[in-house]
Amino acid sequence: MITRQPQTTSFLFTSLLRPSTSISQSYVCTPCRRSLHRGLPEDGRVPRPTPFVPDVPTFFKLIGREMSKHANKIESWEELFTATSQKLKEKGVDPPRTRRYLLRWREKFRKGDYGIGGDLQYVQDGVAELRLVEIPSLKKDPVTGEPLSGTVSIGQSPGMQKLIVNVPNGSSTYALQPGQTTADLKKPSGFKLKNGYIITGKQAHPIKGTYGSGVTLKAVEGLWEHKRGHKVHGGERRRAQTLHKLRVEENKKNAR
Structure with missing residues (x-):
């Protein structure tokens, strides 16, 4: 038996195909983030x-x-940052969540949003050294307003400002580069001081004889990895249903 659909359904469908004249012609639909x-x-x-x-x-x-x-x-560094998602798929980078993860990290690196160690300048064979250096309090020139340069020492002297600096491997001193001042020294991201002299950070291994004031960082597998989460009780969408089933099973056991 063939029945006629209500006229309201036909009207709604037609209204979707013919946008109202009150809607601006410059309206652009926002794409889904998963399709970016x-x-x-x-x-x-x-x-x-x-x-x-x-x-x-x-x-x-x-x-x-x-x-x-x-x-x-x-094949190359340029291909890594220019290949599209479809190109990566053709090369066998699967499943899709793997490509999304790679593309997300690629954009982060493009914008300078590195993981720990990404901003280090002195690296040898994938290993970098960081030391606790001491610099005098940064004062500005009363005439020019520019910060005055000062000496940089590696040690533990009272009254000095302590700072974590990436130094050349095996170096016991740090020399300022031409035109560089102590105001240009910045702490590498991801590291901090504990108890005033111990450098701590992810995969930061103390150098022998430095008592924690010198550490090494090595580029190891998964150093920047974002861990995938795991679903608890079926995830947010099924949690209530799963907990209800568990309560029902527990009530059955208690009723026996």
Whole structure:
């Protein structure tokens, strides 16, 4: 038996096909965030490798999630930052969540949002050294207003300002570069001081004989990895249903 659909349904469908004249013609639909890696144009800018991340295999090793097995599918640094999601799929970077993870870290690196160690300048064979240095209080020139340069020493002297600095491997002193002042020294991100002299941070290993005032950082597998979460009681959408079933089963056991 064939029945006629209500006229209201036909009207609603027609109204969707013919937008109202009151809607501005310049209206643009906002795309879903999960589809950003498909249709929107990419930045296309290829950032320079850093001393801590000099090549593609190191980048894949740092971001973790077993991405190292896909490193041989990317031929160059330029291809890593210019390949589209479809191109990565053709090269065998699967499943889709793996490509989304790679694209997210690629954009973070493009914007200079590195993980720990990404901003270090002195790196040798994937290993960097950080030392606790002491500098005098930074004072400004009364005439020019520029910060005055001062000496930098590695030690533990009272009355000095302590700062974590990336130094050349095996160096016991730190020399300021031409035109550099003590005001230009910045603490590497991801590290902090404990008890005033112990450098702490992810994968920071103390150097023998420094009592914690000197540490090494090595580019190891998963150093920048963002851990995937796990569902508890079926996740947010099924939690209430799962807990209800558990209560029912428990009540049955108690009733016996």
